[in-house]
Amino acid sequence: MLFLGDDWAEDHHDVELVDGNGGKVVRKRLPEGLEGVTRLHALIAEHMPADWADLDPADAAAQVRIGIETDRGPWVQALLAAGYQVYAINPMSVARYRERHSTSGAKSDAGDAHVLAEIVRLDHAHHRPVAGDSAEAEAMKLVARTHQTLIWDRSRQMLRLRSALREFFPAALDAFDDLTAPDVLELLGRAPDPTRAARLSRSQIAAALRRANRRNIDTKAADLQQRLRAGQLRQPDAVQAAYAAIVTAQVRLIAALNAEVEQLGRVVADHFGRHRDADHYLSRPGLGVVLGARVLGEFGDDPHRFTDAKARKNYAGTSPITRASGTRKVVLARYARNRRLGDAVHQWAFCSLKGSPGARAYYDTLRARGTGHQAALRQLGNRLVGILHGCLKTGAAYDETTAWAHLHPSS
Template sequence: MLFIGDDWAEDHHDVELVDDEGQVMARRRLPEGIEGIAGLHALVADHLPEDWAELEPEQVQGLVKVGIETDRGPWVAALVAAGYEVFAINPLSVARYRQRHSTSGAKSDAADAHLLAEIIRVDRAHHRPLAGDSEEAEAIKLVARTHQSLIWERSRHVLRLRSALREFFPAALEAFADLDAPDALELLALAPEPDRARQLTRRRITAALRRANRRNVDARVNEIQQILGAEQLHRSTPVQSAYAAIVAGQAAIVATLNAQIDQMAAVVDAHFGQHPDAEIYTSQPGLGVVLAARVLGEFGDDPHRYTDAKARKNYAGTAPITKASGKKKIVLARYARNRRLGDALQQWAFCSLRGSSGARVYYQQLRARGTGHQAALRQLANRLVGILHGCLKTHTTYDEHTAWSHHLTSAA
């Protein structure tokens, strides 16, 4: 076999080739792009067996194994397309291996390339090869992650907007409970400071509420005018003017993010609807299109990636970990996990309480035993992941009785 360690940077790759015995066969620094990947292929061809051209693609894949600290990008896609078996090594694991090989703390790109080659030569059984997900699943992952990132970014800007209002215009926080709502953003853009807010006409406020499809508009208008018109503490004119500019800017950013989130949600829906497993995912209680797309994108659709439900739960981070030493044994939550997948599963568990009587009974049983809310949701998510794995394995949609028969019977 031929083992390749690839320490990548933005504009170049340091690669090292070693054989089965750990003998260094070649070291190169290759540029990013077509020229670099062509150079790597030529380097590999020079060190493969003479009859490698007659081998089947599966045999070539078994001969060349690559270790790299990323699982995405055109370079990685080119490695997979060439038939190499690629291992995406977690940078944290590489750092631990580095400490094992050298206690001095020395580090270089060439040394890291050697380290990556040694990891897959000696310990590749403890690392997962890059999943063979379909192009559809990869596209869903990209758009679902972007949609989630936009939502997280909106939350950050809403918090900044709230912080600015708290410093000089707290009445706005009382008047507008949801700062990312269209009517709140429109009115804050028109009146980002107290003096202009008191001058807002009833007609302006009514128009903003109607555009946001609010109910009880007249009562809501009276409430807003009363809050904004009340006497309140003031900052100096220059400070208030500066804060007003900050509020107007943040309101504009949040409004733009709202529009982009809606557009990206439509893209997520379009991609997810084309996937053959879409019906299985959306049949699960609590999974809408966007949330189902996030779960599918993070799990992938490689049928050979998860050997059983336990493997899928471990990857999801919902399965607990056990620390045992002597007579001491502690079971803890697994915090080293895919954060995006963990967030989606926690939301799924919460939403399933309304859509599934079995999930609700299971959650209530956990709470009755003294389990906290978040811990109970995590255990419920663990159960839901197992149910999803069974549905995907058998290519069947969700069935409430099959999934929760034991818990529903015991509750009765």
């Protein structure tokens, strides 16, 4: 076999090709893009052993293992399309391997290419090849991730808005529970400071509530008007005007993000609805369209990606890690994981408490034993991922009774 390390940068790739004994065959710097990939194919073909000449091109390409520190992008897709065995190596792992080759602390792109080649030559069994997910699953993962990122961005802008209001307009925080709600944004856009808020009429407040489809409009409008007119400490006029401009800008940003989140949510739902496994995921208690798309997109649909339930749990970050030395043993949460998937599974565990009696009983048992809320949700998520893996492997539909019949919290 041949082993190639690929240390990538934005505009070039440092590659090193080694043989089965670790001997350096060739080292090159290739440009990014089509020209670089073409030269890489030619480089590999030029140094293939003579006895590979009679092999089918696909079989010959399968004899080449490539290590690279990413699993996405057109370059990686081109390597996969060519039939090479591609391993996405975590940069943290590469840093640790580098210390085996040099204790001086020296680092270079060419040196990292050598380390990557040695990793796939000696330790490829301890790393996961890049998943062969379908294009549909990859597209769904992209839109689901962007949708989640927009929600996180909205939360950041909301916290900035809250911070500004706390400094000069605390009555707004007392009056409004959700600073991302459309009626709240409309009222803050119309009256971004205490002076203008106190002048809002009850009919203006009621109209905003009506457009947001609120209930008990008259009662809520009267309550809001009273809270906004309540006495409070004020900043000097110049400072208040500055804060009002900040609030106006934040309100516009949040309103724009609300629109984009809603629009992209429909795109996520469309991609998820067209996937062959959509109904299978939707049958899980606690999984809706958006959350189901996140879980499916992050796990992918390659049936050979996870060899067992433990591998799937490790990837989701739900399985704990153990640190044992001598008589000391500590079990900790796993923080090296796919963080987006871990967040989705955590939300799935929380949502399953309402839809699954088995999940609720499992969670309550953990809580009764003194386990904290977050730790109990992690253990519940671990069980949910295990159940999902079993159903995906066997093709069996989810059954509440069967799924929870023999599962008990581990000690």
